[in-house]
Amino acid sequence: MYNYILKRILLMIPTLFGAAFLVFFLLRLIPGDVCELRLAGTGLYADPAEIELCQEKLGLNQPMIVQFFDFLIGIVTFDLGESMWTGKPIFYEMGLRFELSLQIAIMATITSIFIAIPLGTISAIKQDTWIDYVVRTFSIAGIAIPSFWYGILIVLGILIFTQSWFGEPWMPPLDYVPIWVDPWRNLSQLIWPALATGYRYSAVATRMTRSAMLEVLREDYIRTARAKGLLEKVIINRHALKNSLLPVVTVIGIEFAFLMGGLVVTEQVFNLNGLGKLFVDSVMSSDYAMTQALVMVVVMVFVFTNFLVDIMYAWLDPRIRYA
Amino acid sequence: MAVGLAVSIMFIMVGSLHAGGHIKRGGTLNYIFGSKIPSYDLHRETTFGVIHPFSPYYSLLIRVNPDNPSSPTDFVCDVCEGTVDPAGEDGGKKYTFKIRRGIEFHDGTPLNAHDVVATYNKIIFPPEGVPSSRKAFFKMVESVSAPDDYTVVFKLEYPSGSFIPALATPFNIIYSKKDLDTHGYEWHTKNINGSGPFRFVEHQPGAFVRGVRYEKYHHKGQPYLDGIKGIIAPKLATRVNAIRGDQAAIEFRGFPPKHRDDLKKALGDKITVQESDWNCVLLATFNQQRKPFDDPRVRRALTLGIDRWGGSKYLSKIAIVKTVGGVVFPNHPLAATEDELVKLAGYGKDMAKNRAEAKRLLKEAGHSNLSVELHNRGVDQPYKVLGIWLIDQWKKLGVKVTHRVQASPAFYATLRKKKDFDVSIDFNCQSVINPIADITKFLGSAGNNYGQYNDKVLEDLYDKIARSPSPAEQRSLIRQYEKRALSDMAHIAITLWWYKINPHRSYVKGWKIAPSHYLNQQLDNVWLDK
Numbered sequence: 001m002y003n004y005i006l007k008r009i010l011l012m013i014p015t016l017f018g019a020a021f022l023v024f025f026l027l028r029l030i031p032g033d034v035c036e037l038r039l040a041g042t043g044l045y046a047d048p049a050e051i052e053l054c055q056e057k058l059g060l061n062q063p064m065i066v067q068f069f070d071f072l073i074g075i076v077t078f079d080l081g082e083s084m085w086t087g088k089p090i091f092y093e094m095g096l097r098f099e100l101s102l103q104i105a106i107m108a109t110i111t112s113i114f115i116a117i118p119l120g121t122i123s124a125i126k127q128d129t130w131i132d133y134v135v136r137t138f139s140i141a142g143i144a145i146p147s148f149w150y151g152i153l154i155v156l157g158i159l160i161f162t163q164s165w166f167g168e169p170w171m172p173p174l175d176y177v178p179i180w181v182d183p184w185r186n187l188s189q190l191i192w193p194a195l196a197t198g199y200r201y202s203a204v205a206t207r208m209t210r211s212a213m214l215e216v217l218r219e220d221y222i223r224t225a226r227a228k229g230l231l232e233k234v235i236i237n238r239h240a241l242k243n244s245l246l247p248v249v250t251v252i253g254i255e256f257a258f259l260m261g262g263l264v265v266t267e268q269v270f271n272l273n274g275l276g277k278l279f280v281d282s283v284m285s286s287d288y289a290m291t292q293a294l295v296m297v298v299v300m301v302f303v304f305t306n307f308l309v310d311i312m313y314a315w316l317d318p319r320i321r322y323a
Numbered sequence: 324m325a326v327g328l329a330v331s332i333m334f335i336m337v338g339s340l341h342a343g344g345h346i347k348r349g350g351t352l353n354y355i356f357g358s359k360i361p362s363y364d365l366h367r368e369t370t371f372g373v374i375h376p377f378s379p380y381y382s383l384l385i386r387v388n389p390d391n392p393s394s395p396t397d398f399v400c401d402v403c404e405g406t407v408d409p410a411g412e413d414g415g416k417k418y419t420f421k422i423r424r425g426i427e428f429h430d431g432t433p434l435n436a437h438d439v440v441a442t443y444n445k446i447i448f449p450p451e452g453v454p455s456s457r458k459a460f461f462k463m464v465e466s467v468s469a470p471d472d473y474t475v476v477f478k479l480e481y482p483s484g485s486f487i488p489a490l491a492t493p494f495n496i497i498y499s500k501k502d503l504d505t506h507g508y509e510w511h512t513k514n515i516n517g518s519g520p521f522r523f524v525e526h527q528p529g530a531f532v533r534g535v536r537y538e539k540y541h542h543k544g545q546p547y548l549d550g551i552k553g554i555i556a557p558k559l560a561t562r563v564n565a566i567r568g569d570q571a572a573i574e575f576r577g578f579p580p581k582h583r584d585d586l587k588k589a590l591g592d593k594i595t596v597q598e599s600d601w602n603c604v605l606l607a608t609f610n611q612q613r614k615p616f617d618d619p620r621v622r623r624a625l626t627l628g629i630d631r632w633g634g635s636k637y638l639s640k641i642a643i644v645k646t647v648g649g650v651v652f653p654n655h656p657l658a659a660t661e662d663e664l665v666k667l668a669g670y671g672k673d674m675a676k677n678r679a680e681a682k683r684l685l686k687e688a689g690h691s692n693l694s695v696e697l698h699n700r701g702v703d704q705p706y707k708v709l710g711i712w713l714i715d716q717w718k719k720l721g722v723k724v725t726h727r728v729q730a731s732p733a734f735y736a737t738l739r740k741k742k743d744f745d746v747s748i749d750f751n752c753q754s755v756i757n758p759i760a761d762i763t764k765f766l767g768s769a770g771n772n773y774g775q776y777n778d779k780v781l782e783d784l785y786d787k788i789a790r791s792p793s794p795a796e797q798r799s800l801i802r803q804y805e806k807r808a809l810s811d812m813a814h815i816a817i818t819l820w821w822y823k824i825n826p827h828r829s830y831v832k833g834w835k836i837a838p839s840h841y842l843n844q845q846l847d848n849v850w851l852d853k
Binding site for chain 1: 739
């Protein structure tokens with residue numbers, strides 16, 4: 001088991017280097033830079049000398065290879081530098097948003113699990129009945145419609161219904177308060193995006209649970225369990241469910257990693273100051289330093305989550321670690 | 324003592340009566356804005372993303388009158404006292420300002436003339452390596468000095484009508500000399516210590532900026548609010564919903580007409596709408612290093628083909644553009660009247676005649692089958708809306724037009740570095756209406772002109788305008804400049820001036836719309852009728 005873990009850790013290094021190389025050079029293919037945008041982007045008079053001064057201060061006029069090695073050294077030493085747009089340390093900027101993104105990811109994942117596993121299991125057990133059809137329609141709708149669309153509908157729905165019920169429209173708060181400071185305000189802001197994204201991701205997991213469960217239910221050992229007279233409830237809960245969860249764990253794990261940095265549009269819809277919104281802002285501002293750092297953080301989250309999923313696989317199925 | 328008491332009572336009475344109503348004190352104004360905040364140093368930044376969140380924490384030497392911000396010529400003292408004399412002394416070569424006594428920065432340091440001098444020296448004569456985005460506005464200034472603790476003197480090399488408006492630019496906030504001397508020129512990029520109506524409390528990047536009332540504010544009785552909170556929301560739909568759902572009471576930049584109508588329809592009297600012409604204009608810039616746009620006949624044909632009066636009527640229903648104007652902000656005394664405008668190419672109201680002339684010019688230039696690529700910015704309001712309208716206008720001349728839309732960073736790279744465009748949408752958005760400075764946009768030598776031309780006649784005309792002490796003479800020279808830039812040489816085609824629409828919650832009182840989203844943002848006269 002230890003050798004297996006060590007191998008997985010060593011494999012992370014080339015993955016991270018490849019990601020760093022790609023993000024650094026791909027970003028610089030996009031024309032324009034942060035100084036041009038910041039000083040000339042308003043339409044006000046922009047002094048070319050001021051733009052050059054800004055580029056010099058940010059090191060944008062240094063050779064590309066020098067900038068790349070600075071970036072690599074920053075990653076290795078965990079010093080990602082400062083945002084080119086705000087001048088504030090990148091860790092500080094990300095730290096501010098991390099808490100919100102983590103809470104949404106957890107809430108959406110919990111929502112997803114609570115919907116997906118029971119529905120997927122019931123759908124498999126009741127295969128080809130009306131229950132199965134309803135669950136399948138529900139999950140296909142979840143896959144087909146993007147979560148930001150649910151977000152827009154939720155916001156508009158809340159505005160319209162609160163106005164018709166209470167006479168004054170209400171919308172979720174726009175600024176984040178940690179859950180331990182004001183739980184009510186925190187949940188009244190985050191429950192909506194968590195529901196929108198949780199439903200979206202539950203749809204994939206529901207389909208996965210259903211198909212994995214159907215496969216397991218056809219296995220010999222399930223037939224044996226039935227033949228020896230075990231209760232159906234025990235067969236499902238103790239024998240079928242655990243074995244059908246392997247691919248579901250993978251899907252949920254990857255979704256969680258994606259949720260940490262990938263709620264780009266949903267965060268815009270609900271004006272959530274999370275990592276996804278920071279991503280969009282930094283790309284739109286040509287803030288290379290911030291964009292590179294965010295990509296690397298997301299890559300690290302993915303790599304680490306995959307690592308955990310692999311470990312869980314090995315734990316759930318001993319054949320994997322001995323292979 | 325009796326006199327003092329009477330003055331105090333009068334003061335309280337005046338302070339509590341405003342526009343015929345009783346001013347209510349207290350409450351926190353939640354306002355929303357869409358721009359990202361770069362550094363906190365207004366002297367180096369150019370975006371309203373620093374004006375909206377940070378103006379309330381600072382004072383200016385002079386400012387646009389917050390009770391009459393729609394006037395392009397009404398300037399009043401902020402940290403100075405008395406009235407602002409636009410003529411100055413010594414034939415307009417010397418301006419003296421007396422500084423109010425008793426003003427303190429939020430850290431308790433007294434504000435005096437030396438702070439104003441240090442601030443303007445940083446803006447006008449920054450040390451090498453220190454950015455200052457508006458030093459070019461003050462080319463006429465020879466020196467800034469403080470003969471005593473409460474007097475500031477600006478000496479000019481030549482009289483200039485653009486000096487007073489330049490002083491009132493909302494970016495010219497007063498820093499403490501002590502801060503500059505002690506902490507250096509970078510300190511203000513991350514720290515705030517002003518003398519404005521509100522004291523800075525916190526900035527949560529990407530989320531909000533919050534401040535509270537400054538009790539020692541120098542305009543006695545103000546501010547009326549206990550606090551302010553500027554919420555950051557880049558998406559327009561979020562900002563509109565925030566006002567509808569009362570998470571924010573106002574957005575100071577402006578909404579498109581449809582959102583005004585939606586809010587009014589949903590909330591009725593709970594929404595008040597203020598509207599104004601906007602000191603911002605969209606232009607079509609011709610790349611004169613590319614054929615056939617080096618030919619004035621081609622450029623003139625393209626400007627002749629634009630139906631500005633018709634566009635104003637219809638586009639104003641869907642976009643934030645409306646007013647037909649020349650090089651100067653339409654409401655300014657130096658702006659062209661309608662009679663003067665219609666004499667310029669493309670401003671005549673007989674479009675059949677304009678288009679016939681345009682086709683004739685294209686034929687004469689040998690470009691009857693002209694193809695144009697219109698370069699545009701990937702922003703809906705009003706860029707893409709106006710771009711599509713321009714394409715339609717030029718197609719009526721038989722011109723084939725393709726639309727190349729780029730995201731903002733790539734858009735600026737094309738304009739400023741690559742220069743690989745035929746015709747590009749460009750814009751001229753300024754803060755204080757300062758025609759003599761604003762019209763530099765049309766000079767080929769200007770840093771923000773992307774047409775790549777050199778017109779000596781236009782440059783000479785501008786020199787005369789900049790140095791003319793007489794408004795009447797300035798006006799006459801500007802008409803010649805306008806005719807040269809827009810009509811005879813058609814270096815740039817002005818499309819339509821923007822139109823500012825601010826729907827806000829009706830309980831927000833005291834704030835008056837200005838012709839720029841950079842102006843009237845100190846919020847000292849705002850109160851909540853709740």
